[in-house]
Amino acid sequence: MPVSFSLPYRIRHSKRAKHLRLVARPEGIELVVPPAISEDRALAFLHQHRDWAERKLSEMRSMTARSQPLQRLENGSTLPFQGREVPLLVREHAGRRPQVQYDGRFLVSVPAGSSGNLQRLALSALFDWAKAWIREQAEAIVQRHANRFRLYPRQIRVKRMSSRWGSCGPRNDINLNWLLAFAPPSVLEYVVIHELCHIRHRNHSADFWQLVAQHLPGYSAERQWLRRNGAALLRRFE
Numbered sequence: 001m002p003v004s005f006s007l008p009y010r011i012r013h014s015k016r017a018k019h020l021r022l023v024a025r026p027e028g029i030e031l032v033v034p035p036a037i038s039e040d041r042a043l044a045f046l047h048q049h050r051d052w053a054e055r056k057l058s059e060m061r062s063m064t065a066r067s068q069p070l071q072r073l074e075n076g077s078t079l080p081f082q083g084r085e086v087p088l089l090v091r092e093h094a095g096r097r098p099q100v101q102y103d104g105r106f107l108v109s110v111p112a113g114s115s116g117n118l119q120r121l122a123l124s125a126l127f128d129w130a131k132a133w134i135r136e137q138a139e140a141i142v143q144r145h146a147n148r149f150r151l152y153p154r155q156i157r158v159k160r161m162s163s164r165w166g167s168c169g170p171r172n173d174i175n176l177n178w179l180l181a182f183a184p185p186s187v188l189e190y191v192v193i194h195e196l197c198h199i200r201h202r203n204h205s206a207d208f209w210q211l212v213a214q215h216l217p218g219y220s221a222e223r224q225w226l227r228r229n230g231a232a233l234l235r236r237f238e
């Protein structure tokens with residue numbers, strides 16, 4: 001079957017692989033091919049999943065290309081919301097409180113005359129907005145996954161955390177880092193599932209990882225994303 005691709009890929013033959021698998025890497029898609037599968041079939045598989053592959057690739061690239069910290073929240077800059085750069089508009093308004101609206105771009109309004117405090121006000125308004133947004137997303141993720149193994153958190157809190165993405169307390173309170181709003185959606189899902197699985201296993205044992213995999217078989221791509229981009233994201237709003 002003739003197949004043409006605009007997306008970069010490479011084929012890796014693996015004796016240990018049991019299934020055809022796609023792995024998104026910043027340089028392109030890696031097609032992992034087990035011994036019994038022909039390259040033609042592998043390419044057809046990639047073709048079948050090209051929407052997924054293109055999306056993953058652009059998510060990964062939009063972050064790795066901009067791994068330097070963002071010093072200022074200013075009009076005309078961008079924010080990596082859900083891993084994609086979206087425009088940021090900052091303006092003064094007549095209201096007394098800072099406000100954030102999102103409609104495909106971020107509009108941050110700060111009280112008129114507060115330009116000296118603009119960074120602090122814009123950041124704290126953005127934090128409040130992202131906090132509510134992540135809570136809603138995380139609750140939907142929990143609803144999708146909790147019933148399966150009866151893993152129910154007591155509550156979900158979103159915080160500023162300087163070195164972790166999430167945690168699960170002894171009473172099953174899940175804490176999430178607000179910066180997860182600026183990672184791809186699959187990374188947020190992975191972190192929520194990771195903490196959810198700590199309700200059952202309070203460690204990172206093989207049993208724990210197996211439980212994570214039962215919820216999210218491809219989770220290693222998300223772990224890898226955090227390993228590569230996490231440090232830069234943690235510094236982004238410093």
Ligand SMILES: [Zn+2]
Pocket residue numbers: 194198203204
């Ligand atoms: Zn953990």
